[in-house]
Amino acid sequence: MARISAVITFALALSLLLLPLFLVEEFAEGLITALKLIVSGDPEILSITLRSIYISGIAIALSISWSIPIGVLLALSDSAAKSYVKSLFNALLGIPTVALGLVLYLLFSSSGPLGPLNLFLNPLGVSIGQAILVTPIVVSFTTSAVEAVDPDIKDLAKTLGASQTEASLAVLKESTSGVVLAIVAGFNRALAELGIVLMIGQNIRGQTRVLTTTIALETTRANLPLSIALAIILMSIVLTIALLTNVIQRRAR
Amino acid sequence: MSPSAELRRVSKSYGETKALDDVTLKFSRGEIFTLLGPNGSGKSTLLKILACIEKPDSGMMFINGEKITSVNRDRARLTTTLVFQRTTLFSTSVYKNIAYGLKLRGLPQKQVRRSAEKALAKVKLEGYEDRPAKNLSGGEQQRVSLARALALQTPILLLDEPTANLDPKSASIIEEVIRQANRQRDTIVIIATHNVFQADRTSGKAAFLANGKIIAVGTIDEILGRKPEIRAKFSRLENLFSGISEILEEGTSKITIDDEIAIECASRQTGRITVFIRPEDIILSKESFKSSARNVFKGKIVEISDQGSLVKLKVDAGKQFTAQITKRSFSELGMKVGSQIYLTFKASSVQVA
Numbered sequence: 001m002a003r004i005s006a007v008i009t010f011a012l013a014l015s016l017l018l019l020p021l022f023l024v025e026e027f028a029e030g031l032i033t034a035l036k037l038i039v040s041g042d043p044e045i046l047s048i049t050l051r052s053i054y055i056s057g058i059a060i061a062l063s064i065s066w067s068i069p070i071g072v073l074l075a076l077s078d079s080a081a082k083s084y085v086k087s088l089f090n091a092l093l094g095i096p097t098v099a100l101g102l103v104l105y106l107l108f109s110s111s112g113p114l115g116p117l118n119l120f121l122n123p124l125g126v127s128i129g130q131a132i133l134v135t136p137i138v139v140s141f142t143t144s145a146v147e148a149v150d151p152d153i154k155d156l157a158k159t160l161g162a163s164q165t166e167a168s169l170a171v172l173k174e175s176t177s178g179v180v181l182a183i184v185a186g187f188n189r190a191l192a193e194l195g196i197v198l199m200i201g202q203n204i205r206g207q208t209r210v211l212t213t214t215i216a217l218e219t220t221r222a223n224l225p226l227s228i229a230l231a232i233i234l235m236s237i238v239l240t241i242a243l244l245t246n247v248i249q250r251r252a253r
Numbered sequence: 254m255s256p257s258a259e260l261r262r263v264s265k266s267y268g269e270t271k272a273l274d275d276v277t278l279k280f281s282r283g284e285i286f287t288l289l290g291p292n293g294s295g296k297s298t299l300l301k302i303l304a305c306i307e308k309p310d311s312g313m314m315f316i317n318g319e320k321i322t323s324v325n326r327d328r329a330r331l332t333t334t335l336v337f338q339r340t341t342l343f344s345t346s347v348y349k350n351i352a353y354g355l356k357l358r359g360l361p362q363k364q365v366r367r368s369a370e371k372a373l374a375k376v377k378l379e380g381y382e383d384r385p386a387k388n389l390s391g392g393e394q395q396r397v398s399l400a401r402a403l404a405l406q407t408p409i410l411l412l413d414e415p416t417a418n419l420d421p422k423s424a425s426i427i428e429e430v431i432r433q434a435n436r437q438r439d440t441i442v443i444i445a446t447h448n449v450f451q452a453d454r455t456s457g458k459a460a461f462l463a464n465g466k467i468i469a470v471g472t473i474d475e476i477l478g479r480k481p482e483i484r485a486k487f488s489r490l491e492n493l494f495s496g497i498s499e500i501l502e503e504g505t506s507k508i509t510i511d512d513e514i515a516i517e518c519a520s521r522q523t524g525r526i527t528v529f530i531r532p533e534d535i536i537l538s539k540e541s542f543k544s545s546a547r548n549v550f551k552g553k554i555v556e557i558s559d560q561g562s563l564v565k566l567k568v569d570a571g572k573q574f575t576a577q578i579t580k581r582s583f584s585e586l587g588m589k590v591g592s593q594i595y596l597t598f599k600a601s602s603v604q605v606a
Contacts, residue, residue, distance in 0.1 A: 160401065
């Protein structure tokens with residue numbers, strides 16, 4: 001039953017997102033062509049999609065490695081500086097991506113201090129840029145999730161026989177759904193990023209061309225069917241991940 | 254060796270506040286021991302120290318004759334379990350809540366399942382295994398907490414206000430299960446409560462704490478019969494009043510408390526007696542109303558505290574009464590501190606201690 005309602009929610013959400021587009025005359029025609037492209041398994045679309053998932057996947061993996069420990073430590077800290085650090089990360093949630101992209105461009109470009117690392121025009125450079133961009137999201141969401149855990153959970157785990165480490169793990173486990181939400185939000189943000197990808201990756205075909213940059217490019221070229229096909233794929237990935245996360249979390253309980 | 258626990262000259266402070274001050278107590282095998290005292294008297298801290306989840310600042314603790322130090326505290330923790338006053342559950346199923354401690358002890362899957370089912374049967378929650386624990390009612394959640402502790406079969410069971418704010422059905426199930434666990438496995442059961450009647454029903458020995466100090470140790474009767482200064486400390490417990498009782502022509506008795514108020518009681522005792530009214534037996538109303546209840550007092554609300562689904566109110570009506578009502582009734586009556594209110598309760602709700 002839960003699965004059926006989740007699928008219906010997914011379908012409704014997708015329809016609602018697409019609804020305004022039906023008001024545009026070219027959309028219906030574009031949509032049919034787009035669906036044909038998707039169904040036929042167009043190799044260009046497939047490679048762009050997989051590259052997008054790969055680059056953003058690396059980005060979120062990198063970000064998790066530092067953002068989750070920072071978020072957990074921040075939540076468990078009693079330091080006086082805690083509120084300032086939390087405010088800083090909250091403020092960085094709204095960082096203009098073009099500004100961040102420019103800073104990374106200056107750092108990564110061949111004349112920049114990190115030029116020798118060859119990150120400019122490189123998929124790894126794009127991943128690093130996205131990882132930095134989503135850090136405030138993952139840190140802030142993780143901190144909130146751990147802070148929201150009942151403060152008595154640690155004592156409860158201990159009185160049931162847990163050691164200090166096992167009790168800390170019990171606290172983390174209680175915050176799992178919030179931390180998963182942080183990861184999903186971070187991945188979706190990375191996947192939807194345009195500014196940084198354009199500035200560091202420069203939209204090179206077969207290398208740094210991803211869903212967002214292709215949609216921007218093909219729209220300016222008036223190639224609407226391809227743009228629409230890619231937009232549908234982008235939204236489908238975002239909604240599918242949200243749906244899968246929901247189902248997995250329900251099962252885990 | 255028979256299980257035993259002992260605290261010797263234990264003190265504990267939180268910042269400037271002294272939670273426990275030079276406490277010495279001994280608990281023997283098969284004993285149900287009650288810690289009585291008002292809120293903030295140190296009962297919960299004492300339980301946390303016995304549960305090995307808090308370290309005393311000074312003094313010593315022994316379990317089964319072995320001194321507890323930072324080296325063996327983790328191991329000692331396996332011999333005690335504490336059921337918290339505020340029900341705390343993991344955000345998962347009832348079964349996984351109960352299985353947590355059993356799995357930590359390395360028990361095989363089959364035994365974990367069997368022990369969990371047995372513990373749930375004891376608290377009359379058979380078949381609840383797969384339900385999300387946090388979706389249960391308050392009483393059921395507290396019963397899951399108790400089942401989780403019982404499943405571990407620790408020689409020492411610690412309970413912090415186990416029936417506070419519970420419905421009578423859950424409260425009586427919990428009291429029965431505590432007695433059973435004590436009888437069947439000679440478990441040392443240590444209960445913190447400010448319900449003197451629960452202590453009387455379940456306990457052999459008791460200690461009265463005030464401001465972190467042990468004021469009296471003995472049976473409930475002995476403690477209540479102690480010197481006036483100890484009775485005065487007791488008066489800080491909720492709705493516990495001491496006064497002179499005289500029998501009325503109607504067959505009930507009137508207890509005059511410090512010449513300030515007179516409470517009508519269904520018992521027929523004379524002389525100095527101590528009585529108690531359960532906070533949930535007091536009806537609150539904006540206006541006085543005609544009823545069969547013999548006790549009606551007009552008072553002013555002096556304190557309101559949120560207790561989850563319930564609201565606790567302190568009302569000054571010559572003496573301070575504590576009443577407990579549901580959140581819905583509270584909002585419907587539109588009460589605030591300073592509001593005038595009528596307290597109504599039956600003579601049969603007045604229990605003699």
